[in-house]
Amino acid sequence: MTKLDFSSINKSSAKSFNEQKNMIKKIGKGQTVFCATCKQPLQLCVSSEGENGVKCEKGCTQIGLEVEA
Template sequence: MDFSQLNKARAASFNQQKALLKKLGQGKTILCETCSKPLSLDLATQGIKQGVVCCAKGCTHIELEIG
């Protein structure tokens, strides 16, 4: 089996999310691709070493593991 295409897609997705997190961390406004509402970075969640990136509607929801 050739997993090269899957690995490339996975790496591209990871790099896209990494860039998004970097921009949000710098205080830049990033819009949700689905609803065009601003994304927010919340590091004060219930869990220790966790964070969330989401939009107001909830169509983008990325859970982060920090540490």
Template sequence: MIDAASLKAIEKASKDSFFKQRNLIKQVLAGKKVLCPTCNKPIVFSAPNKDKVGAVHCALGCTDIELDMS
């Protein structure tokens, strides 16, 4: 079983990750230069089309966040 402290740590890590991703997406969509923390390549926005969903990603795919743009 997972104790309360472990569950709280998991919830905090998940919350922190969500806010980091949200801020990264905001910066990219605002036109700011954002580098991938893993490969140091620029992170770019790819608009959705009929074959793929919108995404924020780096050239190597280290950072790859699909966007629900409904």
């Protein structure tokens, strides 16, 4: 039986997660962060209703957030 090596996938996923986490922290602190695709400012949307997350106006970037009540 062959063992599968997921180390490169795990490293890529961890890097992406940390980049997104840092982006959300910057936006939460009031800093302006721009979408890598369309260069529009990203917006943080958090409410008790609707979708929560970070997104740009065009929808190129969409990062969903789980918010605990």
